[in-house]
């Protein structure tokens with residue numbers, strides 16, 4: 001007999017083999033449990049259907065807005081929840097176990113767009129955008145990647161030319177989440193002096209167009225887009241005043257990368273819980289497959305890695321709260337948790353046998369979604385190189401000198417760091 005997809009997903013989704021509960025404050029547990037309840041009641045029943053149809057679940061936005069998860073660590077003065085980073089991470093992991101597409105929406109709205117406005121914006125920009133974005137009444141996106149500039153954003157080609165007291169933006173952006181329905185797009189473009197700066201483009205600007213990338217096999221319920229900026233005119237006040245070069249962009253990516261690490265933990269947890277429930281009920285050779293040593297070995301490998309990821313995640317969150325988290329450490333965190341999640345999803349899929357490839361059990365959905373996470377917020381390779389540079393002192397991103405030293409100049413060379 002096999003457990004049904006619904007049966008395999010029943011019950012609380014927490015894994016606590018090493019008593020991580022004892023490491024959390026009451027407030028952190030309250031945040032986690034509230035998001036957990038929302039995910040079980042509202043997200044899980046509908047998420048697979050949206051994924052299947054490649055539709056974005058707009059119906060969940062008001063509920064997400066009430067949770068406080070969007071911009072969760074930003075202060076109450078901007079209409080946000082003011083959680084600490086551990087509470088935010090726990091909330092992200094809960095959302096990710098319910099839907100890897102929805103958590104990707106969150107990383108763009110909260111980890112990238114709101115963070116960029118909060119960290120780099122003017123007081124007016126923050127007051128205008130952050131409160132409605134926290135409530136999900138306004139949606140943001142973050143346009144950095146271009147068709148020819150992925151891991152190397154320092155080579156981006158979108159231009160911002162000063163004209164009539166404002167800027168005219170021209171260029172293309174690729175892979176930009178939420179952009180087809182965004183009210184505000186944070187766009188990174190090169191000004192005439194060669195610097196990379198950030199600009200706010202409103203979604204109804206006639207020079208801005210975003211088309212959804214079709215036929216994705218990962219993150220199907222999140223929409224990534226191709227943006228075209230054609231003589232897109234914006235006023236001077238839409239420039240992010242504190243965005244001074246590529247270093248500013250990368251600081252936002254570092255912040256978002258923190259949330260993405262927790263995403264890997266959440267998706268891995270869901271895969272493990274499904275595999276464990278399935279293995280206890282599925283019988284072959286007259287006994288539950290959970291009683292076979294080889295199946296236990298897989299389950300033990302999963303729970304061990306999840307436990308280590310939980311401990312790392314909480315520690316990294318505490319470092320971030322103490323202001324002691326640097327970029328290479330975040331890279332190691334994202335790289336570790338997401339690569340582990342990728343392995344755990346594959347093991348869980350195996351434990352479910354043929355049923356593992358049925359979308360109804362949702363392990364296959366996580367497996368596919370983790371592929372997207374593996375490549376965004378710095379590919380696994382790029383994060384490896386960031387850590388490699390930190391421990392060896394050698395920069396191994398490129399064996400070539402800068403492409404255009406005359407244009408790029410000294411400032412650009414100093415900025416030329418990978419994401």
Ligand SMILES: Cc1cc2nc3c(=O)[nH]c(=O)nc-3n(C[C@H](O)[C@H](O)[C@H](O)COP(=O)(O)OP(=O)(O)OC[C@H]3O[C@@H](n4cnc5c(N)ncnc54)[C@H](O)[C@@H]3O)c2cc1C
Pocket residue numbers: 108142143144145149150151152174175176177219224372373375376377378379380381382385396397398419
């Ligand atoms: C689901 C999804 C959502 C996304 N959302 C956004 C978004 O909202 N906003 C945004 O701006 N971008 C977004 N991205 C883009 C994402 O950040 C890029 O895909 C990522 O930076 C990698 O760039 P690329 O896809 O062009 O791959 P490439 O940079 O072309 O890399 C291809 C391969 O080459 C490897 N590689 C590249 N350089 C090196 C090197 N120096 N050494 C060794 N190996 C190297 C990579 O690791 C990879 O394996 C998203 C991507 C995905 C898949």
